[in-house]
Amino acid sequence: MTGLAATLVVFALAAFLFAGYRVAAHRGVSWPQGLALLKLRALFRLELPDEDRDGDQPAPARATIHIYSRQSGLDVAVLWSLLDRSCLHFLTPADRTSASLFAFRLLARTADLDAADALEKALANGRSVTVPVPPDIEPSAETLERYAALAESARRHGALIRAWHVRGSVHSIWSARPSAEAPRRLLPRFRLGCSSALDPTDPAPPANGAADPQDRDRIHDLLAEARFKSNDLDKTLFSAFRDSADRYGSAGPVLEDALGGKLTYKRIFVGARALGKRFSGMSDPGEALGVLLPNANAVIVTLMAIQSAGRVAAMLNYTAGPAAIVSALSTARVRTVLASRAFIEKAGLETVVSAIEKAGVSIVWLEDLRESIGPVEKLLALINWRRPLSRTEPGDPAVILFTSGSEGTPKGVVLSHRNIHANAAQAEARIDISVRDRLFNVLPVFHSFGLTGGAILPLLYGVRLFFYPSPLHYRIIPAVAREVQPSIMFGTDTFLAGYARTAKETDFASLRLIVAGAEAVRAETRRIYAERFGARILEGFGMTEAAPVAAVNSASHSRDGTVGRLLPAMALRLEPVEGIDEGGRLFVSGPNVMLGYMLAGEPGVLKPLTGGWHDSGDIVTVDGDSFIAIRGRAKRFAKIAGEMISLGAVEMMVQNLWPEDIHAAVAVEDKRKGERIVLVTTRMPALREELREYSRRFGATELMVPGEIINVPEIPVLGSGKTDYVSAQKIADEWVSSHRAGRKTGASD
Structure with a gap:
């Protein structure tokens, strides 16, 4: 038996060494690199970028500065296993002495991070290098200067610049973040994101040897692109939330509402599994179910239940009035509306319910459904909470939202799982959030900003979420904020100005960040929040059709009077408008841009976008630093x-x-x-x-x-x-x- 065991061990070792040789030959790296890649894949289920997965990408003909946001001490080992064997790896002081990187340091070419001469020498000899930068999404002024210096070095030697991000490594025991910001797991899943290559000589740098002032922004954008691409968007919302439950589930309650309810990830999924079983029985696969609920824990459980059942959530604007709601139901061919009897009574929406029923649409009361779920069903839901009830694809419709109708007849905007997931990932690549944060959301989930930014984004990235049912309670909300102690808040200028009029100086003292959208933020609102509460308002821009965020200012890249810079993976074009000399009509494209519209004239029919471009209807200007300024809606110009x-x-x-x-x-x-x-x-x-x-x-x-x-x-x-x-x-x-x-x-x- 001992001899057999020894034989098996030798055979396994030989198989491992041979597999490492095959990987190394296929990828054009050394044998030790191939073995390291095998180990990383086995231990951390390392996923490589899509374009690099098959190893058929030719190596760059030019030297490249590979910049990576150092999430953990393992990041450099991941890059070493993939890049050219002659690549020089610059190490932080911690990595220079790390016991876990001892073998790596013996096999790889390394240098101290501060050895500027080594960088110049390597590039001059045509060798690529890897350079770590701090893990913060919002770079400091010192880090931005470091970006500029690296760009200058690349320009001098004709080198390219590429950014990398190892998602998941921040949750390993080698993390560069404190555990309060990044919960630890023994063997978390790694996924590598890679940006496009930047040629610092294109466009041509300023004359007289002056530094290019855009170098900092261009490298910052590369890192944001890599961070975004490190997300696996080939997942449904259910699967993405389940991954978040695995990653952040040990942090305790993640969802809370004004009724005092607190839910963990697991409790959300158990409830979703139980409700989803009932939703499956009352509807067909892919059918839209109307959701008439306020900002409360139940709306998230219901949304996840709909996703589990393979149905589509049609989010109904209960403030729009009976006629608009009935029109929305007809447009999306909704046969069943999910509602709360307590909410309807408290909000005084009896006339809405009456109109829905007169239109021949059934109303299912969630209170009644919960009462009807027996012990056996609850047990089965507890056992099977990780598994969706129906199979859906990332490109399938997940949500239907209805345009506000601020300038015309509302339309149904159909968003896929990938659209919504991508927009949350784009925002996370630009805005610094962590499990330390608590987000106070007063924006209704029937609005795209309230749904994606105020509900899905925080729960996908472990941010604790507090729901408040109405943004119109100007006197109550500041007092609630004082009790909840949020660090992040989303809002519109109108709402924020209303809260400031009634708030005491201590009510919003916990806020570090306010993201405002949907309308222009007035200078007076910025001033009040800065002077009275010490909170900074960052203005963004979006539209329901973009799920919704298209551009946003950030703490490190902000310009008053603008709505910020375009999010990663998005593109824009401006078309000239007669009578307007500066700027043009904005068209956008990207993974977050909707599948298409549903129109009242053709209920239930998806009208896809033409060529993937959406006409925003906004007239904008874009300055030399890529900041976007809104001049107005195309429909909101007067011809005088x-x-x-x-x-x-x-x-x-x-x-x-x-x-x-x-x-x-x-x-x-x-x-x-x-x-x-x-x-x-x-x-x-x-x-x-x-x-x-x-x-x-x-x-x-x-x-x-x-x-x-x-x-x-x-x-x-x-x-x-x-x-x-x-x-x-x-x-x-x-x-x-x-x-x-x-x-x-x-x-x-």
Whole structure:
């Protein structure tokens, strides 16, 4: 028996050595590198980038600086197993003395991180190098300078630059992060992300040997791209959440709501499995189920149950009114709506329920479903919580959201599992979040910002989430925030300004970051949160069709007056617009851009995008540093005396004059000039002469001064927090119509 065991050991060792030789020959690396790659695959289930998995990528003809965000002491070993055997690896002081890297240091070519001469010499000799940088998503000023220096070295020697990211290694016992930020696992799964190659000489650098000011941003973008690509997007939302449960499940409750309920990942999945079984019995595979629920724990359990059952969640805007909800149900061919009886009674939505039932759509009360689930079903759900009930694909529809209708008839936006997962991964590659954070979400999940940013993003990356049911409770929310102590909050300018008016200085003291979107953030709102609460507002930009985030400012890359820079893996193009000299109409593409629309005229029919590009309908400018500034909606330009005037720019001018009030600019017909601008404002009084005088100092043209000013107690807003321009337009039209009628009556008298 001993002899047999020894024979088996020798045979296994020989097989391992031979397999290492085959891998090394296939990938063009040394035998020890091939053996190391085999071990990494066996121990950490290392997944390589898609384009590199088969090993048929030719080695770069030029020397390359391989930059990687050092997540752990194993990252350099992963890169060594893959890259050219002559590559020089620069090591941090910790890696220079690490016992786990002893064999690596014997076999690889290494140098101290601070040995600048070694870098220059290696590149001059045509050898590639690997260089670690700090693991922070938001680089410090010192790190940005390091990026610039590396770009200069690459430019001098004609080298390329490529970024890498080893996802999962931060959770190993060799992690570079404290355990409070990255929960440890003995053998976590590794997945390698690789960016495209950057040639620092293209475009040509500035003349006279000056440094290129964009070097820092270009390398920062490479690292964000690598981080994004290290995510496995070939997963359904159910599978992605299950992976998060494995990764962060030991951290305790991750979801909490205003009712006091607390759920761990496992409890979410057990409930989803039990409910999903019932959803499967009342619907067909791929069918859309309406979700009429507030921000509460139940909405996440219901969403996961729908995904487990292989159905599609049609998120219904309960603030839109009965007619709009019935229209949405028809557009998505929804036969069943999932709702909470307690929520309907508390929110006073009985008329909505009545309209839904009159339309022939069934309502299933979650309270009744939970009561009907017996002990055996609960036990089976506990046993099988990791397994979805139905098989779906990442490219299948997962969610249908409905456009806000701020400027027209709402449409159904169909988002796949991959769309939503990709957008969360894109945001995580740009915004620094960790399990230390707690996100306070008041934005409703029927809105794409509230769903992806406020619910899916935090739960995919281990951030504790607190749900509050309504963003309109301006007096209550600051007090709740004082108790919850969140570090991150999402919101819109309208909501944030409302909270600030009632908040005490200590209410938002715990916040380190506020991400605002859906509408422009006013300078006054930024000032208040910075001075009173010490919190910085980062403005982003998106649309439901992009799941929703397309661009965002960050702590290290921010520019007031812009919505930030495009997210990784996205592309944009600008098309010229007649009458507008600067900027153009924005089109976007990327893995987060929707599958297509469902329209009321053809219920249930998916209208896919043409060529993968979505027309945002926004007029934007993009500066030399790639920051995007919104000039306005294409539909929100007035044509006055042959000139195109941005209504958004008018609002910005008025906001600068009267920062403590809310304003909406719309256009009405004018027989003499084509159109004229009407300002709907909460300013009381709002004097046109004061505005005209300020416009001269502001540098505005006479055409930008509103022809009429209408005072209102409040500006109408949608449930998402955006200005309701349809209602504002009606106010203006009715006011102008009544005043015209009054003038005619006066003239006849």
